[in-house]
């Protein structure tokens with residue numbers, strides 16, 4: 116890669132590779148490194164030991180390090196940093212790297228490697244890190260020369276945080292971390308082969324404005340790109356200015372306030388009737404930082420057929436997200452924030468206004484879909500309903516908590532019932548759907564925002580995938596609140612088996628569960644079991660009142676509850692199963 | 698549809714595997730792939746022949762452009778271009794067939810570059826079509842071994858692909 120180096124500072128100190136690595140992190144303003152030591156990174160751990168600026172968080176499993184760094188990045192918008200050793204350290208980290216990659220989260224992952232002379236000899240704890248991680252990183256590097264280390268780390272931060280963000284890995288052989296070089300950290304890097312587009316095409320933005328003004332049945336569909344691109348302010352202004360309906364994807368929740376009446380809820384496989392029907396039937400669709408994925412629009416052919424004359428405007432920073440699954444009419448490649456700013460200026464200056472009568476009729480239609488009340492559940496139940504728990508959590512935290520989740524039914528209920536008004540508050544694995552992220556995500560968030568309420572909504576199966584991190588929470592005093600929606604089932608698996616596999620609950624029952632209360636206590640935390648609906652509110656209040664303790668609420672919920680609505684895999688968006696259909 | 702993609706990549710270890718990995722991970726076809734350094738030794742140039750609908754080839758181009766090591770991608774088949782492939786064929790050439798074999802090679806402007814009393818090794822360059830036609834013109838049983846480089850392509854006229 117060609118780069119224009121600024122003149123080398125004559126005074127550059129001579130440092131070891133390990134010291135250089137840590138100095139680079141300091142220069143980048145990195146607060147926390149999540150990691151786990153081992154042979155190949157011992158020099159780097161020495162360098163960590165000798166300084167105070169960058170704080171190291173010792174996790175209990177490398178997967179936890181990656182997820183915690185990822186959670187930190189999702190909540191703050193700053194890159195998360197993780198450090199692991201070669202071989203098994205790397206392979207343990209892969210799930211976390213892939214999770215971040217699928218959701219475009221900026222991470223810089225530093226990995227130790229066996230000494231350069233041993234590479235390729237099947238040395239102890241050697242693995243082809245660059246090869247193993249290549250398909251799940253935005254980019255990766257193997258640094259073979261200590262003189263290249265600082266510039267490589269600079270490139271890693273640059274690539275991770277610009278354009279469509281993503282994880283970047285820097286593999287450092289042990290001898291490179293031991294050798295010395297002059298340290299100079301450049302302010303800037305230029306890569307001729309990497310120049311993400313920033314500014315959207317003005318002509319295209321004009322076309323988009325025209326389409327929006329002509330719409331009779333408009334819809335605004337906002338995804339995780341609006342969160343990553345810090346565009347929620349512009350999204351909100353646009354939706355309110357036009358008075359159009361707005362939906363968010365699972366990854367976009369919070370980019371438009373859920374409390375606004377123009378919000379029609381999340382869309383997709385477990386989206387609301389009003390969101391999915393409006394998507395299917397609109398005549399002009401504005402997609403912002405979203406990618407029309409399978410869990411969102413279901414079957415693309417069915418979607419395309421839904422409204423033959425539908426025109427689609429798609430704004431995204433990544434050209435490859437545009438026209439990948441759905442042909443769009445007005446593609447706009449650029450930073451969503453900048454494009455929306457330009458679009459807003461045009462709309463405000465335009466003489467035409469949207470057709471008020473058509474819009475009123477469209478809102479009536481949406482009102483009729485809304486009246487289905489597709490998220491209703493049995494509020495009089497004597498068994499705790501999971502939806503009720505989330506509603507209480509929302510109420511008690513006044514909608515202002517950071518909510519992390521794992522993967523399964525509980526995740527969908529959290530997404531549906533915790534009404535996020537702000538971006539970066541809803542922290543979950545949307546793309547890879549990785550069970551086990553919830554607790555380490557909460558750790559990363561709590562470190563970033565020690566004063567904020569942080570809740571981890573999880574299930575009894577998911578929480579056991581990274582339960583060891585309860586120990587990390589103890590060590591670093593991370594008083595997050597775990598809400599374990601314990602249905603004694605891999606509920607989402609059970610739901611699919613109920614719907615599509617003739618009630619054959621093959622291996623989805625969670626037998627031999629631990630006593631979570633005792634388990635929490637064994638790790639030095641507070642545990643509580645809640646079995647009655649009447650006790651839910653008090654328990655959640657108590658948990659948040661215990662400001663400096665991690666509280667694990669083991670909430671025994673209805674085993675038979677299912678997530679509705681549901682668009683079965685491969686079906687169209689309007690082919691939803693509702694609770695009342697069964 | 699057949700497309701010929703010309704790609705400039707950084708001459709970095711691993712650049713080839715990133716490109717090849719992209720094709721296999723996303724299920725794109727590779728009919729042939731050639732790569733070698735260019736006049737600027739910091740870069741290599743690849744020619745990839747692929748097939749797919751226009752939508753698929755558009756995605757391939759976008760995905761290639763996203764790779765950090767990829768400097769430039771063009772679809773040569775969108776414009777006027779020249780493509781060439783080199784093939785070496787070892788054929789049976791004994792007795793009365795020996796003369797006939799030489800004549801066939803001549804017709805295709807092939808050159809005989811190695812000889813034994815029972816065989817010829819013929820060098821042939823041209824489009825993929827022409828090389829295929831040559832092989833078809835030979836008696837199947839006469840072909841002992843073939844090796845082809847895959848297509849290299851370049852745009853016609855003064856236009857050049859550069860970083």
Ligand SMILES: Cc1ncc(C[n+]2csc(CCOP(=O)(O)OP(=O)(O)O)c2C)c(N)n1
Nearest residue numbers: 523524525550574575576577604605606607
């Ligand atoms: C690492 C991993 N393995 C398997 C799955 C498939 N999977 C999706 S949801 C689920 C069950 C989750 O159970 P639980 O955590 O109890 O949540 P619930 O659905 O019961 O709320 C499984 C196994 C996954 N998403 N991630």
Ligand SMILES: [Mg+2]
Nearest residue numbers: 574575604606
């Ligand atoms: Mg469960």
